[in-house]
Amino acid sequence: MARSKALFYVVLLAAYGLFLGLGAWVFMLLERPCEEDVRRALSAAHDRFLAEHGCLTEAALEAFLGQVLDARALGVSVLRNATGGLHWDLVSSFFFVSTTLTTTGYGRPAPISAGGKAFCLLYLVFGVPFSLCLLSITCQNLLILIHDKPIRYLRLHFGFSNNVVTWLYAGVFIGLLTCLFLLIPACIFTLIEGSWSYLDALYFCFISLTTIGLGDYVPGEQADQRLPILYKLCTTGYLLIGLVAMILVLETLKRLFKLNHNLNIFLLTNGNDEGGKETEPLIPPFSEISVFPSKSEEKARRRLPHSLSPQSESLYGSVYAAHDS
Template sequence: MVRGCTGDGWCARFVESHRPGLNFALLVVCYILYLIVGAGIFSAIELPYEDELRKELREARQDFLTESPCVSDARLEELLARALEASNYGVSVLGNDSGHNWDFVSSLFFTSTVLTTTGYGHTVPLSDGGKAFCIFYTLFGIPVTLFFLSAVVQRLMVLVSRRPVSYFHRRWAVDKSKLAAIHATCLAVLVALLLLIVPAWIFADLESDWNFLESLYFCFISLTTIGLGDYVPGETHSKERNPHPQLYRLAITAYLLLGLICILVLMETCCELPQMRRFRQRFYQERVRELDSETTNIIDRDHLSDQLSDPADDTMDHLPTIPSVSEQAASIRQNGKSPPYTPASVEKLR
């Protein structure tokens, strides 16, 4: 007779011993479901608009052929195909389009969007030489850009996140995890205000065809490096609204680079939250009970050295409180059957 899972607790032991793997499998399933739900919602919202637009274009094309009997349908098809091909390369056939996509400032804007992997797609190399150079340029440029952004973000993290949290932790004696969460929330509000709301108002005023929602959409899509390319600033040719197009394009380039750095700082701040670290451990943490005392000692010493090596903290002020070590010890007590190893240095502090 086969005994049930509830009788001998086999299922409970299996779940407990394979909890990180099961959590990761659940994460994969949830992400796939999230993709499917998003695709369904986008399809339900956008498909009627696409059908309506196709209908309007067919009617406009038929009206043009009816009013212009000297133009054949084949010739109109050829003209439209050529115009669309040129538009995909950033060249418009409209009469008011007199700008250039490959002057120095526009090329600088292109290189910044390519190296940051934003890639609007409105301007692309036309020649074979340009395409070949783009491959070579980005092959080395993207890793260098990632290294540059990482170095800048890590230096800013000390000034923007770690020092303020450590300072108020010492001054107010507030729990560091709660203080870090409050700081991350305030930083997110500040970034949203200065990099999304205010620039969206500015773009809505400068771009004649954009409203506030479209401007906010452009800022978000750009700073998250999605870069769909459906909205690109500087395409308006109104001299009244944009008297200095080159300076305007240069300012946009600086905004995108600085904004991307600020977004990365915010993301890194959120990822370093103790709550986020504990949540991530649910998906990849090894079973602590299988770690020997030497490995556990190395882990504790690494966490201790990370806390004591922070250049923003005073060593004497931080010796009494070491949250990361205590959290590690608490995690070991919860997950392991055997009592945890406690370093001598930590025992003295207690």
């Protein structure tokens, strides 16, 4: 049994490798033509700009463009310096801290100074585990309130089986969270950002809530943003609460997988176990050992005749055994 499960696990790893290769191949087919078009257009614009400005050398243009790209990588755009605000004010710093501690990390802005990089390292060493522990505890408490108790209520009052009510509740629960944290927020971001399409906004929401954070779309980067402070704070709250919702979805799926016994073929078991079945311990756990009998056991013992009580039976049995010997 253990060898067959190991073989199934190797097959699963091979399937995942093929899945990775398929994804890379599809992205190459979809994105490389667009990249080639952009490169050709940029090269033509570069040559046309030099032809129209004969007093500008190619080396000077390359140096200026390199400086602009370096500043852009740090979150500073040359098109916004005259009217845009600073990236390291209190609200923007709070947005950076929250997205970094939750491992989303858009990459804009990023620490520039040596002191900022050193503090970021020390801050994240303690902050990331603390944030993940807090999120885990919050999600476990929420699962008891909005997952376990409703399922138990439906089972007791309507007589549904555990599998049926768990699958139905998971479908409704995941669908509701999808609407509240993906579909509806995407509409809101589309209206506020203006330049984002609905697909762009939906892409941003999913990439952010899954803590991938590619950084190609960052909210509040427009120069004419209305109420930028309030917008940043609301976006930060959405990302934190949405991350909790995403963990709830993952925990719900995890519980569904536990109901599917077919997945046990990928799990290795101990050599002492037969057929993957758990063996009961010879000695019960300490929490199940009762030194004093409960009230119900005491009443039941008192109702029995003296000759049928367990203690008298063991005592008389020992006396008879001694007499026979």
